[in-house]
Amino acid sequence: MLAGRPPFSNERPVPPSTPTSFRKTPTTRASNATGILRGSQNLRGTAAPTRKDPTMELLRTHEPLEAFVFDMDGTLLDSLPDLVDVTNETLTHFGYPTHTTEEILAMIGNGLRSLILQALPQNLNDNATEAALAWWKTRYDEVGNQKTTVYDGMLDTLAELKARGMKLAVLSNKYDGGVQILTKHYFADLMDFALGDGPVPRKPDPKGLTLVAKTLDVPIERVAYVGDSDVDMQVANNAGAFPIGAKWGYQTLDHLTNNNPGALIDAPAELLKFAE
Known part of the structure; x- marks a missing residue:
């Protein structure tokens, strides 16, 4: 919470000594997502199984992933x-x-x-x-949270990713104070780190995503960045992470497809296949 600012109603408490680091014990688990492939390669770059999911578009292969970093507005939250x-x-x-x-x-x-x-x-x-x-x-x-909602399926997906050993974080162009408040309010038990505009340059500058990967102690090539906009795909590519386009967000599909996404997904649960 920012100093001198009134708290949100029903805000979940977090340790005051760690303003950008959050508790890690998930409270729920999501069911496994079904199928996922496009073309002849699966998410790990090996031979594809016969089952396919028409909603998932895998556009290129990637390293095994150890962390998922999320944009906030239009990706995690409908704000x-x-x-x-x-x-x-x-x-x-x-x-x-x-x-x-x-x-x-x-x-x-x-x-x-x-x-x-x-x-x-x-x-x-x-x-x-x-x-x-x-x-x-x-x-x-x-x-700022009176009408904001978490996208359907997101909390269960984050909890399941956490249960599978994935590290989770937020990187947003929203001002850093707002990112900290909203992350604590909605995702305090799930996110390991959160970073907004102020301490680092805004996306698509790669410095912020590079700092998040370093803080999580994960090689950047094993980080997926999930977002709904052109700058989200750009920052992932600029930093060397794997860009995943969230088609449920605020920008049109062209903003994703024209900026070299690694994969496109229609629902949060489809992220689970990247953590198998």
Whole structure:
């Protein structure tokens, strides 16, 4: 929790001495996913079995995986309703015009500053921009989970990945304070590490993903990065990780397919085949 910020309701407690490291004992287990292949190779690069899953697209082989790192908004969480509400509350507070959900959806994905700069009227001075940015953060820390939900099947999938010995983490372009709060609130028992914008450059710069892999003590080529956007595929490729495109997220399929994904999945449970 950020200092001086009101806590979310029903937030699960975590040890205060480890702000970006979380407990690791899963509370539930997911059932195994079914089939998965595309073409003549399976997820480990060996001969494919005869059973196939038409929803999974494996586009290239990879090293055996030891860790899964996740984008947050549009991958782990459907946070768009809260992002829309807080953005429009900020605009209203300062007397600026508001935006539709579709307009704000087109603004997200490259960090909070990018969202604010696009949402505000053009040609504002730096002081006005910084004031709106600070107000947005304060308000989001207070109410940013009121409408946010975890995608169906995600918690069970994360618990099962954890039970299979996988290390799990979050890397997001959301500002780091928000990433820490949401990770603790929704995934405290599951994530080993979380990192947002601020301590490292935003995606697609590979420094953040490289730092996550180092913190998890996993070679980058044995890390999968799961995300719903073009910058998610780009950061994985830039760092040397295996990019998995989440087709349930906020961006169109073209944003994934045009950026060299290693695999495309339709549901979280399909990740389990990468951990066999």
